[in-house]
Amino acid sequence: MIDEKGILFILSGPSGVGKGTVRKRLFEKATDLQYSISMTTRDRRPGEEDGVDYFYKSKEEFEQLIEENELLEYAKYVNNYYGTPRKYVEETLAKGYDVFLEIEVQGAMQVKKNFPEGVFIFLFPPSLEELKNRILGRGTESNDLVLNRLKEARKEIEMMDAYDYVVVNDQVDHAVSKIESIIQSEHLKRERIAKQYKKILEDDQL
Numbered sequence: 001m002i003d004e005k006g007i008l009f010i011l012s013g014p015s016g017v018g019k020g021t022v023r024k025r026l027f028e029k030a031t032d033l034q035y036s037i038s039m040t041t042r043d044r045r046p047g048e049e050d051g052v053d054y055f056y057k058s059k060e061e062f063e064q065l066i067e068e069n070e071l072l073e074y075a076k077y078v079n080n081y082y083g084t085p086r087k088y089v090e091e092t093l094a095k096g097y098d099v100f101l102e103i104e105v106q107g108a109m110q111v112k113k114n115f116p117e118g119v120f121i122f123l124f125p126p127s128l129e130e131l132k133n134r135i136l137g138r139g140t141e142s143n144d145l146v147l148n149r150l151k152e153a154r155k156e157i158e159m160m161d162a163y164d165y166v167v168v169n170d171q172v173d174h175a176v177s178k179i180e181s182i183i184q185s186e187h188l189k190r191e192r193i194a195k196q197y198k199k200i201l202e203d204d205q206l
């Protein structure tokens, strides 16, 4: 049987590189992708909405979700939990829709274990200096947290080799069009494989 499931795309990379910004711009255009809204225990930032940006959970609620195996992956990141709802991802893929995750690197590596067929995209900063400027520019963290995030970033960049694609986020629009090309070429790849598979089956009947 040809696999008619949707494709799982994972956008990851260091905090502050621009994952959220790039993902939002992508979703202004890419209506065929389904974004998986994550669960988190971190505080809601001004302008964020429950059920839109994240599902905000208490530590106890989150630990219960872990216990009940409701999360496809989760990570503790700068003292908060973040996780992907398993059921939403599995059901949406099974219906044939592509699912898009925007998650940090530890979580992405867990997804790779469960979904090796996923398409893993690493968003890369133009430089570490620029990464620092972006985190500082966003102004959502205290100085201590900025330092923590930069330390994490160095470790995360070392894990780049495990990804299928690396996209430099120099300009948001450039990064978005590169991701769109990746999505398109993954679909073409699938179609080619499906055609070859069909041909093998037809030839076999001769």
Ligand SMILES: Nc1nc2c(ncn2[C@@H]2O[C@H](COP(=O)(O)OP(=O)(O)O)[C@@H](O)[C@H]2O)c(=O)[nH]1
Binding pocket: 013, 014, 015, 016, 019, 020, 038, 039, 042, 073, 074, 075, 077, 082, 083, 084, 102, 103, 104, 105, 106, 107, 108
């Ligand atoms: N593992 C994992 N990471 C997530 C998930 N959702 C968001 N993240 C990541 O957690 C990190 C912190 O997110 P957030 O607090 O929103 O800060 P920001 O992305 O740096 O603005 C980012 O690297 C997110 O991509 C998730 O479901 N699982």
Ligand SMILES: Nc1ncnc2c1ncn2[C@@H]1O[C@H](COP(=O)(O)OP(=O)(O)O)[C@@H](O)[C@H]1O
Binding pocket: 013, 014, 015, 016, 017, 018, 019, 020, 021, 022, 134, 135, 137, 138, 169, 170, 171, 172
């Ligand atoms: N290509 C870019 N050029 C300049 N600034 C950017 C770019 N992409 C994102 N930013 C800025 O960098 C900061 C961090 O972006 P954000 O999307 O919150 O990162 P992440 O989700 O990876 O933590 C934000 O202030 C955002 O406006």
